[in-house]
Amino acid sequence: MAKPSPSEAVAETSKPLSGKAIIYTGRGGYEVIKVVDRTVRAPGADEVRIRVKAAAVNPTDIVLRDPGRGDPPVTPGMDAAGVIEAVGPGVSRLHIGDEVMAAVVPLRPEGGAQAEYIVAPAASVVPIPMGVSLAEAATLPMNGMTALYALELTGLSKGQTLAVSGGAGLLAHYTIAVAKYQGLKVVADAKSEEFDLVRSYGADIVVERGPEFASTIRTKIPEGADALVDTAVLREKCFPAIRDGGVYVHVRQWQDAPSVRGIRTKLVWASEVLERTEWLLLLSDLAERDVIKLHITKEYGPEQAADAQRALLAGGLRGRPVIVFSPSKFDA
Known part of the structure; x- marks a missing residue:
């Protein structure tokens, strides 16, 4: 997956943005998985807003749907990679335009990682490992x-x-x-x-x-x-x-x-540990040194989220499916 150009780093804004998000409309089978447009707020103190390029699919996403947790609608996903689009007050370690990976909790009010824009605590966000793609980086945090x-x-x-x-x-x-x-x-x-x-x-x-x-x-x-x-x-x-x-x-x-x-x-x-920044930085370092080897099994568009979950549930994968928010690739 190609890395974004500098022009994709959007200027800092205090205004809400609208983008695609995967949601569960209820508990149950694949029929409850939908793609909707949702509004995402500006980051608050010690938060950043990320334009998500890739979000990994994990077994926790399936459990969140069936048997289910939380009150629908719920946006699944615990880890993502993308570009920082806005930073909130008090954030100095991260900057607009940085390519980052993030770990988030789906049951928080803002939902999970499988959305075109997410707000995340800055403590749960670090630069992606050097030498890896954003899709690969999305398989690492959680x-x-x-x-x-x-x-x-x-x-x-x-x-x-x-x-x-x-x-x-x-x-x-x-x-x-x-x-x-x-x-x-x-x-x-x-x-x-x-x-x-x-x-x-x-x-x-x-x-x-x-x-x-x-x-x-x-x-x-x-x-x-x-x-x-x-x-x-x-x-x-x-x-x-x-x-x-x-x-x-x-x-x-x-x-x-x-x-x-x-x-x-x-x-x-x-x-319980997603805001331990030092651990995220260690993981990034281990991936850079190839101690941890990152592997995606296949990229899916957001409308193919059910297919990604089916592939994961079938077993035998030695990596993770990844949802890619890339309209030019999946709009055909």
């Missing part, structure tokens, strides 16, 4: 922050062992890469044909994906992993892989998580 938060919740120190389920997926990729950067030993699962791929993420040990995942880890690490990040949502099936007193980190709410062998269960909720 999943990267989730990975960093999951690792913080484990409390592990350099040299300890982390297990990761769903090792070939995008969130697992980011978790493995950051864990290796932090000096952890990493074991992950994958299909046999994807062993080399997961090793390229930084995994020290790769085991076969399937029902024997946990027991196979125990053959490689008899004492068990110090912690496990469950990106595949295997839940109690993971527990045998974790040592007594270890940590299980889950990425979906689990009301009845069992208490077994002193294993502590912790929920990673990315919306």
Whole structure:
């Protein structure tokens, strides 16, 4: 995807703007996904307004629709990349015309990232990594922050062992890469044909994906992993892989998580950390150095949002679909 020209950086304005936005008109199937024109307010203190060029599609977008959260209409999307169009009072680190990536919470009054214009806290916005496109940058913020938060919740120190389920997926990729950067030993699962791929993420040990995942880890690490990040949502099936007193980190709410062998269960909720600017800057640096490899599976126009979600739900993707607000490409 081509980077915008300097002429696309619109002058700072205190007036509202109108642009396309994806919304859910209710809870349910793909029929509730619509594209509408909406008015976006000017940024307030410590905020910026971004002309969005690309917004990633994530599993959270599907959960937001079905079973559903919040009161419709809701605009989905937690991460975007684009050009700063206006800055609010108190913002000095970011400037009009900067190419940036942002992480936002869909259930806030302003809605999520899948809109042509969004207002975001400046703390949740940083320049995109050098050498990557805006579409690629849109795949990084939310999943990267989730990975960093999951690792913080484990409390592990350099040299300890982390297990990761769903090792070939995008969130697992980011978790493995950051864990290796932090000096952890990493074991992950994958299909046999994807062993080399997961090793390229930084995994020290790769085991076969399937029902024997946990027991196979125990053959490689008899004492068990110090912690496990469950990106595949295997839940109690993971527990045998974790040592007594270890940590299980889950990425979906689990009301009845069992208490077994002193294993502590912790929920990673990315919306709690989206304003940790230093983490976003770290992610940008890791992507620039190719520690984290950014990959989009396909670009979709906003009217194709349902197709993007279908592709994600079908599984097997090793990146993220991206909604691109580019009328010249998708108006045919």
